[in-house]
Amino acid sequence: MNDPLEQQPDVQNPMNHPEEQPSGSDGSPKFGRLLIVLVLAVILIGFITFASEWFYS
Numbered sequence: 001m002n003d004p005l006e007q008q009p010d011v012q013n014p015m016n017h018p019e020e021q022p023s024g025s026d027g028s029p030k031f032g033r034l035l036i037v038l039v040l041a042v043i044l045i046g047f048i049t050f051a052s053e054w055f056y057s
């Protein structure tokens with residue numbers, strides 16, 4: 001008779017959301033870039049620490 005599921009165009013997507021877009025990467029994490037940024041941040045913090053110690057003493 002009047003099956004409500006037949007009235008909907010897509011049972012899996014009742015809110016008509018767009019399909020998920022494929023990502024541009026191959027899925028492998030970029031640990032090299034993250035490690036470089038982390039090392040640079042630690043060097044910057046160390047430089048600020050030594051510079052402020054030199055300046056205030």
